[in-house]
Amino acid sequence: MKNKFSLGFLTLVLTALLLASCSKVPQAEIDAANAAIEEAKTAGADIYVHEDYIALQDSLNAVMANIEAQKSKFIKNYSTLKDQLSGITAYAQEVKQKTETRKAELKTEIENTIAEVKTLVETNRQLILEAPKGKEGTSALVAIKDELNAVETSINEANSMLESGEYLTALDKAKAAKEKANSINAELTEVIAKYKANVKGKKS
Amino acid sequence: MKKRLLYILIIIPIVLFAVTLIKVFVKEPPLSEIDQARRQITEAMKINANLHAQNLFQNAVDYYDSAMAAWQKENEKLIIFRNYDQAREFSELSLKLANRAIVTTNNRILGIEEMLRTWIPVLEKKVQNFDKRFGNLPLSSEDREELAKSKLLLNEGILAYSQANYYLCKSKLESLETLITVLSKKYENKLVKYFEQYELWQSWIDQTISSSKKHKTFCIIVDKYNRKCILYKNGRRIHDFKIELGVNWIGDKNQQGDKSTPEGLYKIVSKKTNGATRYYKAFLIDYPNEEDKKRFLLNKKNGVIKQDAEIGNLIEIHGNGGKGIDWTDGCIALTNFDMDILYSVCTEGTKVTIVGSVKPLHELFSYKQ
Known part of the structure; x- marks a missing residue:
């Protein structure tokens, strides 16, 4: 009886810890988004497609704030943010293309x-x-x-x-x-x- | 079964206790404050606050970064030991500064827009005034290029203004102002020097008009600066005609071929028409007179002109004018229509006085503004 109780409690604690730490910050996606934005900037996006560049930068800042918000939580979930970062990377590439076209x-x-x-x-x-x-x-x-x-x-x-x-x-x-x-x-x-x-x- | 129930009854309070503990000790992260600051920074960027309110904007960005850094630092701690006060404080400061950057930017945009809106016509006027005051003067090739450059700068400035590119517009206008001011000063000085003769010109004019009045005759006053040929009858001004001169009209005639129109007291010595002149109808005047000959020899002696230089002659008032530019070799050209009028009243012996201007310089500049 005692052993079963201990096992159950341990399972609960481990599950909680697992939930709290299993989700990792999507660093690869962050790096990819940053690199894509940097590339767009190097292409001249901040000059030639100013508004798009601002929107891009703002989107990244918003996601970064939300990543910190997730980090602040006991149970973290980065899956939506991962998708958003991928979206930003794609948008940055689009902005870069737009810059080149302009x-x-x-x-x-x-x-x-x-x-x-x-x-x-x-x-x-x-x-x-x-x-x-x-x-x-x-x-x-x-x-x-x-x-x-x-x-x-x-x-x-x-x-x-x-x-x-x-x-x-x-x-x-x-x-x-x-x-x-x-x-x-x-x-x-x-x-x-x-x-x-x-x-x-x-x-x- | 009983054991399982007991088991659940023990675990549930433990979990509830843990959740309550977390709720009590874990503080709310500064997401909303950070979001507000970020949104304002983005709004500030949209209106180019980074250009118009550089320091305020940069400080807002720096505080935002500091807020994020402080938040990150707290997130590294164990959840119950986190404190987001500093991150919150930084994001609030960032928000305030971004707001101030927006207000300052809007004010500056309004200010610079208004300043440029009033400055552009001032400079347009300055360029126009240059053309009015000095356009007739023999400008050097370099100066003509500089003048064209200043007009290009004006166009570029207006274009930048229309695209709300105020700083570019301002820099163009500043360059233009420097250029046109330097040019204006240079030619103003030239005119001031030229007008040092004004009292002498005035005495010639008075003398000529008095003679016309006294002897009840026609006389002609040629005003080189204002490009006017003024006809007097019995000392009374009766007609103004537009004239054209030689390109190098400013100053007295020094020698043959200098494309300058002589200044002095002359008279008509011959009237030409019907093939006797290339220019429709003409009055030949008695240039060079004794005064001119004396001055020519003195200039030669003083080395002002070359030893092999010759004194000019065949200075006429003639037709074929109306081209809108100075093109003669020193003669005075009128339109054929005006020449007909003049020809019908002037005779051999009619006095022709040629002066730089009938009005003093200050009067010319004030009425031309």
């Missing part, structure tokens, strides 16, 4: 804008060459040439930014240069039209 889109947009500006600069330079060569032409066109030089400098800077991976600032710079190149084009066309009209009335 960067590729930006890169294409910048390259296209730079190409457009270069074409505009080239067109403008050609227009200058084709413009009337009288003294009237020269004085106006010299000023426009200087403006074109500034646009070219700006576009070179945008190119350097693109090469060093500063996509957002590169895009803004390229856009501003495009606007200026367009306005120069309009100005140049107008100036040439004016000269052509005047050349007709001019005596030699």
Whole structure:
């Protein structure tokens, strides 16, 4: 009788201890999630998909707090958290992919804008060459040439930014240069039209 | 059977006792406090508090990390000996700081947004003013590039502002302000120096208008800075015409080919039309006069101009203007329409006085603002 009682009590204590300690912190999943988030950050997620990155970081922090909450309990259960961590890892990979896609889109947009500006600069330079060569032409066109030089400098800077991976600032710079190149084009066309009209009335 | 019942009756109180003991001694973990702090930190991050309220935000994050560390440390202890007070205290501090970071960020965003909203038009005006005040001046190639660069910076700044990228916008505007201020100062100094002649110009103007009044004649005052040709009749201003000059118009004419328009008291010596001029109709003036010749020789003697330099001539007021830029070799160009008006009233001998400006510099700058 005594032996049976002792055995029963021991079984109960062991079961309680087993329940309290059998569940281990899902360290492998935590490490995987952290690594995936780090990879997303390295890819530039915090810059290019800011909101997704914040959500990602917040999800991990929430899970980490819940892991501590489980650790605080007498009977721990990490199974849901394990699933959540796997979800975060998958989400981080998705965010990384999204970052790469966004960067590729930006890169294409910048390259296209730079190409457009270069074409505009080239067109403008050609227009200058084709413009009337009288003294009237020269004085106006010299000023426009200087403006074109500034646009070219700006576009070179945008190119350097693109090469060093500063996509957002590169895009803004390229856009501003495009606007200026367009306005120069309009100005140049107008100036040439004016000269052509005047050349007709001019005596030699 | 009886034994089993007894067995259960003993075990149940033991278990209940153990559970009660745990309930009494084991403290509630700070999950809700940590959660609140985390949520606020995330909200702060969403509005870029890490940029706008850097210290407050960083302190909030640090306290959050400390709260988690304190919690972890307590979890390493035996369950009944755990105390989460410190973790709770840290998370409450983190929450407070995150809240303050949010408030500060919102205020700063409002502040910087408002500051930029008022600053952008100021700088736009500054760039426009540069064009108005100094656009006519012969700018060096480098300065023209700098001016174009400043306009690009303005575009970039406006673009950054429209994307709520306020710090980038601010940095662009700061660069722009430095650039345009340096340029403005440089050309303002140039104009100030040029306008040192203003009293002399004024005396020429007075002299010319008095003569027109006295002899009841027409006279012409050419205002180089304001690109105006002013026609007077009997000492009374009757017409203003727009003019174009040479690119190097600022200052007096020193030698042939300097694309500068002479300044001084002149008169029409010949009226040209019907193929006698390349520029529709023209008045030839008596440049160089005796004063010009004396000054030319003095400049040569003083080495201001080269020994082989020649004095210019054939300075005319002529047509074919209206191009909107300075393009002549030093002549004064009007539109053919305006030239017709002038041609119909001016005769050989009509006085033509060419000055830098009819108004003093301070007056020009204040009314152009």
